Amino acid sequence: MKIVIHRGINQIGGCITEIATDNTRILIDLGQNLPDGEGTVNDNLASREAIGEITQGIDAIFYTHYHGDHLGLFHYVPDNVPQYIGEVAKQVALCKHQRLSYIKGREELSREEIFKLDKMALLTSGQDVNVGDIKVIPYFVSHSACDAYMFLIEVGEKRILHTGDFRGHGYLSKGLLPTIKKFVLSQGKVDFLITEGTMLSRLNERVISENELQREAGKIMARYKNVFVMCSSTDMERLASFYAANRHTSVRPLVCDLFQKNIFEIFTESAGKHTSLFRFDQAYAFNLKNTKLIDWMEDKGFCMFVRATDKFKDYYQQLISRLEPNDTVLIYSMWKEYINDGGKHAIQRYIEFVSMFPHMEKLHTSGHASPEFLAEVCNLVNPALGIIPIHSEDSASYSKLPIYEDLKLRIFTSSNTISKVEIIIS
Ligand SMILES: [Zn+2]
Ligand SMILES: [Zn+2]
Known part of the structure; x- marks a missing residue:
């Protein structure tokens, strides 16, 4: 098995993770880089050619939620690659793109976006989707986007938990730790935890509920x-x-x-x-x-x-x-x-x-997990093989979190091979 972090190891925007076996390849998110202060997006993947290349041989794409840094490049994906998103998330994204379609000069692009969104298949919390020899099970998380998911990915004996963006201080956060205990850990250990670390570079921010x-x-x-x-x-x-x-x-x-x-x-x-x-x-x-x-x-x-x-x-x-x-x-x-x-x-x-x-x-509070809550999730999941931090400007700081000492030794921010799993970090 291979885990490829195409993007996200040292940036908050533009997340793309690939899980691959000899027979099957899936992507988790296909995000666009965040725009700069003038609203300009610098993204070498934001073209049909680049996405055609990266999605070549990909069997399915799963979106954690509708924010542009996770969903942003969906409209470049060739029609033969199935794309999955939550039902309500799809409605929200459609509503947004329908509004954008009124902007002059954007008609053609909007038509394409709406067509691609319309075709997307739906995710339901707790219901698995099988793609070749990879099984993906989505579970609800609380985030500043509604209908957001983490994914449990099962490949043979190996299990990966990809959290997407999430937090512990929202109205819908109460279910997260019980869900991990009841549905993820009760069925066996997790080998890899791929998780966000947005707040690691924002430590001075107060996180209120x-x-x-x-x-x-x-x-x-x-x-x-x-x-x-x-x-x-x-x-x-x-x-x-x-x-x-x-x-x-x-x-x-x-x-x-x-x-x-x-x-x-x-x-x-x-x-x-x-x-x-x-x-x-x-x-x-x-x-x-x-x-x-x-x-x-x-x-x-x-x-x-x-x-x-x-x-x-x-x-x-x-x-x-x-x-x-x-x-x-x-x-x-x-x-x-x-x-x-x-x-x-x-x-x-x-x-x-x-x-x-x-x-x-x-008056604001983050859509992302506080460092304390991140540590709580890491310690609870206690992945057997390692943690791969993404969605962070400061992934190296992950080891400063109050997580188990032996777990700190299993944080991967560069390529490695462990227990026959090849981790490739671009
Ligand atoms: Zn987000
Ligand atoms: Zn994000």
Whole structure:
């Protein structure tokens, strides 16, 4: 057997992992490199030729979730390679690409993306998919994307757990350790743990729970009448935090655009069936002609989800003349480095957008596992042959985690062969 880390050993974006036997080859994720501050993507694999080459002889591709650094290159994949994704994740990705299709000059690309997404096969938590002599079993994880999975991969006697992106402080995190115990470890030992280490280069960040974040949001909403919220439009748990905080603090309308409302409908129809936390059925779609809604917003205040686009800039500028600046705030709920002017992750569009607002409060928690939680997962899984850290700018720091001493000796960040498994790290 071979484990090939095509990308991800020393970068956060663009994850690609291959598992191969003599007869079968699969990929876990086919991510694109993250864009720079100007929005430009530098990725030598972002072409039909490059993806045609890397997917040559690949029997299936499995996506952990819909973030671009895991799913981004899917539309270059030749039609004869089956691609798998979660059912709700597929709906969210389709919704996003349908919206992108309205952008001028993107029609052809969007048609291709929607066609490829439409064809994708579906993953269900706990149900195995067999590809040749490789068995893949997906299990739910909590992440800043909904319907995200880790994969247990079984090849003969060997077992690999690929966690994808995950965290321990979300609403949906409670099931992770019990799932690993009940469904993974009870069936036998894990040989390799391939896991993320995003937070290793972000050690000074405070990781609060989504619950705590919801309470803090409520406090800000109590202080300000007019609340704009900038967060990921597809992060179901974060959206739920603000939605619930708004519902608990006031009778103010919850406002968003039509795209966000469509995403809310997908969440309400899926996760909303299991808990009221994910039922987003009281959201109003904003447009400048809806004077009834705007009068209501002016009178009672509001909670409005915004994104750093020209459209929302326009909405804001039309609204602000009717609002008292001291009653108006933007809650910025994304990674702080995106608006750290001069920092290497700064996004100019975001910096300009947030600077329009009279007041700003930063309120965020990571979509990724804290170092403590990573260590807990490593120690619990205690893989017999080793840990392969990916999705990290600092994979070498993995050994600084509070993990078992003997496990620290089995961390692989360069190519190696162990117990007849060839590990190739590009
Ligand atoms: Zn992600
Ligand atoms: Zn990621």
